[in-house]
Amino acid sequence: LGKARIDEVAKVAGVSKTTVSHALTGSRPVSPAARAKVEAAVETLGYRANSLARGLRTQRSLTIALVIPDITNPFYPMVARGVQDAMGDAGYQVVLCSTDADPARESAYIEDMIARSVDGLILGQLSASLDSFSELVERRIAVVTLGPKPPLDIGDQVMGDNRVATTEATAHLLRAGRTRIAFAGAGNETGPAAERLAGYQDALLSAGLTLDPALAVGSGYDRATGSMSVEQLLDAGVAFDGLVCVNDLSAIGALDALRQREVSVPQDVGVVGFDDIDAAELVRPRLTTVDNRAYEKGTVCGRLLVQRLSGDLTGPSRSIVVPGRLVIRESA
C-alpha cells in the first residue's frame, strides 16, 4: 500500500494507463464501468499520483509560492491564511517562503520556486533585484504583489490605503476636539511611513490646521520609536493632546512612555496606532488603531492568482486596494 504506480492501478482495474489517468483527472470522458473499476483499484492500492511526474509532464504543479519578508511578523501569517483559504478550494497548494528581508534570499527563493515549476507567485514585499523579476516575466509566471507598486510591471497588485486610513484615524482624534496632534515615526524614509505621514497631514490641513514641524517626530517602526517620540515631545515642552503613531508597536511604546511620565490616555492625550496586531487589544488602555486587513488582502491575492491561472482574468495588470478600517478602542 502506498507506493503503487499508475501501471499497477491499470492492471488491477483491467484498463489502460490512459483510462486511469483520464478517470482521475477528468480530462476526457470515461465510461461509468471503467471509472468504477479504476476507483476500486485506486482504493485497494491506496494509489496517489506522483506529482513530480505529473508536473514534469503537464508543466503545471498546482503549487504557488507565497514569498514573505518575515514570518514572525503577525501580519504575514494572517495573509498566508487568507491566501490558503482562497486557493485551497481551487486545488492549489501554497508554499510559504520567509526571506528574513534578505534580498539575496528572496532572489534565491524565487529562482528555486521557478525551478520547481510553481504556477504562480505572491510576493509579500519586494526587495530582490530586478533580475529575478525579468525571469518571471519571460517565463510568463503569474505574479501578484502585495504592497507598494513595484518599479516593473510584473503582475497584479494588491495594496492598502495607508494614506486614507491614516487620515481617518487622525480625523477621529480631531472629532474629539483635539487640535495639537503629533505624529510618531515621521522620520522614516522607506516603507509605508511616508504615506501615513501624508495622510495625517491631509487630515490636519482639511481641518484648517497648520502643520507644526515640532509635532512630527521619531523614526523606526518599533516600540522604542514610540517611547522616544513621546519623550522628545515632552522634553522639548511641545504641547500635544493627540498622537498618531506609524504602527501599533510604536503606539505601544508611546503608551509606555506616557504612563511613565504620568500623562493619562485618553484624557490628556489620545493615541492611535496602525495594523491592529493582537497586542493592540491586550495593552491598557486598549489601542485604537487601523485594521490593515491582512486576511482579506491574502484572500484577494489568492483569488486574483486563481483567476489569472485559470484564464478567467486576462489583460493588463490590475491594482486592487483593500481599505483599512478604523478600530475604536480605549486609547482615543
Add this chain to the structure above:
Amino acid sequence: LGKARIDEVAKVAGVSKTTVSHALTGSRPVSPAARAKVEAAVETLGYRANSLARGLRTQRSLTIALVIPDITNPFYPMVARGVQDAMGDAGYQVVLCSTDADPARESAYIEDMIARSVDGLILGQLSASLDSFSELVERRIAVVTLGPKPPLDIGDQVMGDNRVATTEATAHLLRAGRTRIAFAGAGNETGPAAERLAGYQDALLSAGLTLDPALAVGSGYDRATGSMSVEQLLDAGVAFDGLVCVNDLSAIGALDALRQREVSVPQDVGVVGFDDIDAAELVRPRLTTVDNRAYEKGTVCGRLLVQRLSGDLTGPSRSIVVPGRLVIRESA
C-alpha cells in the same frame, strides 16, 4: 535566458548532458577544462536544473514539509524559522503547511506531501488518523514530531518539559513567600495542560503544602479562561496570593480580571504564565512566564531531520527534550 534545458547547456559547452550533470552535482570527477566550459554555459544561458525532473529521477526532492496546526499561533512561526535556519544550510527547502487543527486537512497535507516526494516531515501537532502515519513508515520517510509522544513510533521526537518548567514557575511564587497558589486552566482534558497542572502540584507538594481542590479552576487556553478563573476564585471567597496560569493568554485574561476587581499584581497576587508570547512583555505588569523556546525546538527538529536524511544518524527513534526557561518580569 531562463528556460534553458540541460541539452542546450551541453551543446553550448561542447560536452554531453552526462558531463553537465556531473559537473553540476559533483557526482563524479570532471576535468577542470570541461567544468569551466559547463560553468560558462550555465552562466550565459541562466540555466537552472528543473527540480521536478531531477526529483523524479533521483527520488529525492531536497524538500521537507513542516506541518503545523495554526500558523497564526506565534509559537509556530518561531519554530518555522528555527527549522529553516537549521535546514537551509544543508540545502533543504522547507514547505510550511498549516492545517488549522483540522485532522482531515492534516491527513490531506501529509498525503499530498508524500505525493510530492518530500524527503522528510516535521509534524507540529498530531491529530491525523494513524492511516497516514503508517504510510509514512512504509515509505520510510524521515519524520520528526514536535510535541507529546505519538501513539505510534514514527520517528524522532522533540518535546518540551511542561511539568518541570511549571514546577519551577510555581517554585518562584513559593520563594516569594506565597502559600495559597491557585492554578488557572486545571480543567483541560487534552494538550499540555495536564502536565502543567502536575508540575504545579509537584511544586506545592515538595514545599510541604497540601493541594486544595478549590484552588484548581478554569479550563481552556484563552483569555476568558484566565478572567473566569479569577472571578470564580474571588466570587467563591477563596483566598489566594499566587496564580499559575496554563498559558500566557489565560494569564493576560487573569491580569485583566484582577485589575477590574482591584487586586494588585504582584503585591496581592503573583501571576505566572507559560509560553512567553510577544504580548507577555507588552502587558502591564509585564508577565513573568516560561519561555517555551520555539526557535530552539525548530532548530533541534531541523538538525535531527538533516542527520537522519544524510544517514549520519541511524538506529531507533530519539527523544529530545528542550527545557523551558523561566523569564522573570513584573507580575511575580
Add this chain to the structure above:
DNA sequence: ATGAAAGCGCTAACAC
C-alpha cells in the same frame, strides 16, 4: 574522463 541510452511516473497526441 567522457558519452549513449535507458528510464523515473505520468499525460496527451494520435490512432482505432
Add this chain to the structure above:
DNA sequence: GTGTTAGCGCTTTCAT
C-alpha cells in the same frame, strides 16, 4: 470510449 506510444528534463548505469 479506449489503448499505444512518445516524450516532459533529468540522472545514472554501462560501455568506452
